[in-house]
Amino acid sequence: MAKTRFRSDGGLTARMGVVTFLLGAVYVGFGAVLVYYSGPVLGIVIVIALAWAQWYFSDKLALASMRAREVTPEQAPELHGVIDRLCALADMPKPRVHIADTDLPNAFATGRSPQHSSICVTTGILQRLSAEELEGVLSHELAHVANRDVAIMTVASALGLLAGFITRWGLYFGGGRRDSNGAPAMLVIWVVSIVVYAISFLLTRALSRYRELSADRSAAYLTGKPSALASALVKISGDMGRIPTKDLRQAEAMNAFFFAPAFSRDSLSALISTHPSTERRLQQLSSVAADLGRPMQ
């Protein structure tokens, strides 16, 4: 894998890296300032408010970081046609459709609720997949929308965010106060926060993997073609493996919403990855295929 034919978009990954970094910096920095000046309770409220804002504006943030443009049915009639039918088949409101001009073959869904959701595909995925495979990927993303995965993952990560915040700044704050019992109490909160942060990190990742599998499953049943989805998965993860790791690590922030993770190093522990292994996903899809082939009892 020394040479790659893949033309990676360095600017895009850099933008995403910057957005992610800034987002984290805003959380911690703004929260820290507020805690410093007005006490921990208001700080916590503000952190939760920021998490809420991140959820509420999730579609705008994600789409802007991918530089995606919305396409009308006139501009992309085939893509809209497929999504129209899948939405009618799944009985769900149609999300807005976006296309991102990047060779990275991927797709993601975002938005705070099924009524305010967007689905985004990259030009890379449109070029690589057959109509049937693309349909499988789109139904996977629609399943994320129907399952409200953006809201759920935001709520799930908010706890870890809060714990991480207290871990970083709690002790500093406690040390600033010299009451009779203030410092030990703060120390306890700090230790607890570290534990909560570690646990919630693992749980959030586990939840993310679980929801990927459930989206795969819904998609396979919706289209009735688990093999097309499996083939798309193999195609995309194969392509993903050819991309240099350096650029992929910067795209990691968007991973939770991607169809296939852009971070596919073999050594990556299964415990901390946002997506289940391709083998695990293919295994599930083949069991769905077996289910579909069986006659009704």
Next chain:
Amino acid sequence: MGLWDSLLGRHKPVEANLDVLFAVPQAALTLQAGGGFTPLGTGAVCYRANEGAAFSVTQTDVQALLDADGGPAVERSTDSYGFTWLLDRQDPADLSGLVTELHAVNTSLQDNGFGSSLLCSLIGFTAPSGAPLGLVYLYKRGTFYPFAPAGNQQRDNVLELQVRGLIEGDLPVEPELGRWLGLWGAPGLG
């Protein structure tokens, strides 16, 4: 989808109400009297073909069932989106016979566990001007909407809204216009 299902990431199939299909002959009379629309005697069911033997067997059974009446053979075709259409032709005067057959196709697929793969059923009409009009039954919503194609990816909204006004009393019409799926090139549309 409820909150609990969302939390568990479950996909709950929608309960269909196929019996409203039998209200179509009455609506056809209204369309004839109120707008001069005549039924073509064509009806088509659109579904997503699943992979695997169970689906092929069901599909063959359904086709055999429809062909058993001795009329014109059922035509099966696949559209550009990979959806399958079963086109059934009956005497235009016998709309209730047509509706019964469409009902049978829907029920057979549903009873074999493929209800989630059913997209819609379409009944063909002609406007007095000669323009085609499809009365579409959305399986997942249990509602109807008119579809009037006017060339490549265009539709005649005026005609559609006129038809909506006519059939509102007879059939449940899909209230969300965003769900009035475009079905250009559907078989049975004249």
